[in-house]
Every structure is written in structure tokens, then in C-alpha cells.
Amino acid sequence: MKRIGVIGAGVMGTGVAQNLAAVGLESVLVDVDDATLERARQQIQRGARMSRLLSPAGANGARSPEPNLDLIHYTTDYTELGDVDFVVENITEKWDLKSAIYPRLDAICAPGVVFAANTSAISITRLASLTTRPERVLGMHFMNPVPMKPAVEVIRGWHTSDETVRTAQELLARMGKEGIVVADAPGFVSNRVLMLTVNEAVYLVQDGVAPAADVDRVFKSCFGHPMGPLETADLIGLDTILHSVEVLYESFNDSKYRPCPLLRKMVDAGLYGRKSGQGFYTYS
Structure with missing residues (x-):
């Protein structure tokens, strides 16, 4: 995995994109308008500086370098997700908004691409039913602020395959996080x-x-x-x-x-x- 699609440039989406950049992964951050994306850019810049200041200093007192924020590509064009290796969707927790995204992603992304819904309560199985790849859909419930939290709830839907879970766990490991696998039930464990x-x-x-x-x-x-x-x-x-x-x-x-x-x-x-x-x- 080299290029990750991130849908939604709100608090969670910006945190995911910032975290990906911090570990050297390229991302495509998609939202509905340029003003939202510009706010996201500014938030990511502030967040990256803050994360660096809050990170523990090394033995010589030096801080870790700031992430390469040029790895984040901002766009309103969903077709730019055509070459991503994995998608993390962070749309607002409303069914009518989230449900509209998955058929669209299904038509754009390559058949093997995993879709991860960053949701705190919505059914993964129900979201997966909107695609032709339900075995490649799961939940990844990130906590806020994303770059600072060491664990993520990984939600297995009815059809989610073992391979899909392994792929998600590999991405999370690269992001410096532990994935805790739970079943698809309303609210999962945390919420x-x-x-x-x-x-x-x-x-x-x-x-x-x-x-x-x-x-x-x-x-x-x-x-x-x-x-x-x-x-x-x-x-x-x-x-x-x-x-x-x-x-x-x-x-x-x-x-x-x-x-x-x-x-x-x-x-x-x-x-x-x-x-x-x-x-x-x-x-x-």
C-alpha cells in the first residue's frame, strides 16, 4: 500500500491524512469544495506542528522531523481515487450521506481495494451491501485526535474476509496503531x-x-x-x-x-x- 484514499476532510479525515503523511504514506483527501479542503490543509499544518511539539524528545533533545505534508493531495474529484490501494471513509455519521458514497467508490476503485468506514455506530454490513465487494468492506473506528491515539476498533462485517482484516491491520501497523477486532453491532464496543x-x-x-x-x-x-x-x-x-x-x-x-x-x-x-x-x- 502506497496511496490511500481519505474521504471527508473534517476532524477525522484530516487526522487520518496527517497520520499517513507522518509515516511516509501518500494520501488523496477528498471533500465537496475547495474551501473545506483549504481549512483541512490549515488544520493539518497546525496538527503536524502540535504533534511534533508533543512528541517525546530524543536522547539529544531533538524532536522528530515534521511529516512531509506534500504527500497529501487535496481534491474534489472522486475519480482521482482510481489508483488508490485502500480507502478510509470519514463522512458525517448520517446514513443518507454515507450510503451515497459507497456505490460511487465501488465504480471508481479497483476491485481489490478495501473500503474502511470510519464510523462509531453505523452498520458495516449494511454499508457493504451497497457495493459489489462486501468481503472487502470493514470498519476502522479511529479515535480523536487520530495521530495521538495508539489503537483503532476494527469492525468485521458479516461478509468481511480474513484477508481484508489482515490488510487493514497491516495499514494500521504502518500508522503506528494496534487494531482491535470487534463484531458488527450498533456502537461496537467503545461507543x-x-x-x-x-x-x-x-x-x-x-x-x-x-x-x-x-x-x-x-x-x-x-x-x-x-x-x-x-x-x-x-x-x-x-x-x-x-x-x-x-x-x-x-x-x-x-x-x-x-x-x-x-x-x-x-x-x-x-x-x-x-x-x-x-x-x-x-x-x-
Whole structure:
């Protein structure tokens, strides 16, 4: 694998492209317009500098070199994915948006190319059914920020082959990550637990049990978590949290997954967290 397609230039897509560049892999980063791609370029440049500053210094005090960001090709033209060796799709967690991509990729990419859906809740089996290569489709649920996280959930769909899993694991190993294989079930492992935790933490704020900062302090001080659930929600994006909870609610038809009204109201108000500058906390 030398050239990787990355669909979606949001928080996750930019993180994946940055991580690929850091290990010397070329990527084709695709999104709908040039303005989005320019924002992605600036975000990747900032992220690369920050990752370098946060990386441990060597014995001589020197930092690792910055990744070659020229390895990232920005485009709005999906046909430029015709020669990629692997695709990581990072579209927003909405079925109508994600589902439109897979038949398109299927027609453009070579038959042996693996499609990896970076999703926190949507069924891999259902996405794979939109292609002529369901055995070559799986999930790769990256965590945010992508370059800093050492592990990825790898989700095996109903038809996903062993070879496809091995191919994904090889790519992740080159990116410096461990792939943890789980079954295709709504929310998989991480988000089936995390989204319930975040949603319930929002209920605590809505019900006046404690302000956001104190909810997070309990988790950090009492349990040793590096971030509280509401800080985590702001980092992920409250809109993404809401989409994920809605998928769980729809998938299980269980009232325990009902989205908190305060979460929905904040998303309607455009308070998405770090990426909008305001969520449960304010960011400059």
C-alpha cells in the first residue's frame, strides 16, 4: 500500500491524512469544495506542528522531523481515487450521506481495494451491501485526535474476509496503531458504552445535578480519567455525539439510548464543542 484514499476532510479525515503523511504514506483527501479542503490543509499544518511539539524528545533533545505534508493531495474529484490501494471513509455519521458514497467508490476503485468506514455506530454490513465487494468492506473506528491515539476498533462485517482484516491491520501497523477486532453491532464496543456515558452526563447538567466542570472533575479526580465525559464530548463534537446516540436509539429501540433534550438543543444552536469554539466549555 502506497496511496490511500481519505474521504471527508473534517476532524477525522484530516487526522487520518496527517497520520499517513507522518509515516511516509501518500494520501488523496477528498471533500465537496475547495474551501473545506483549504481549512483541512490549515488544520493539518497546525496538527503536524502540535504533534511534533508533543512528541517525546530524543536522547539529544531533538524532536522528530515534521511529516512531509506534500504527500497529501487535496481534491474534489472522486475519480482521482482510481489508483488508490485502500480507502478510509470519514463522512458525517448520517446514513443518507454515507450510503451515497459507497456505490460511487465501488465504480471508481479497483476491485481489490478495501473500503474502511470510519464510523462509531453505523452498520458495516449494511454499508457493504451497497457495493459489489462486501468481503472487502470493514470498519476502522479511529479515535480523536487520530495521530495521538495508539489503537483503532476494527469492525468485521458479516461478509468481511480474513484477508481484508489482515490488510487493514497491516495499514494500521504502518500508522503506528494496534487494531482491535470487534463484531458488527450498533456502537461496537467503545461507543455503545461511551455514548451512553456522555448522554447521561448531559442529563446531569440538564437536571441541575452538577455543572459540566464538576461532572468532569468527578471522573478525573475519582477515577483517574484524563478527560471527563463532557470534555470528551466537546472534543468529539456534540453533533457527532448526537448522531451516534440517535443511531443507537434507532438500532436498539431501547429508551435508555434516547438523546438528552439539552444535547439536541445545543446542536441546534450550533454549539458543537471545540470545532465551533463553544460547547460545554468555551475555546478561543
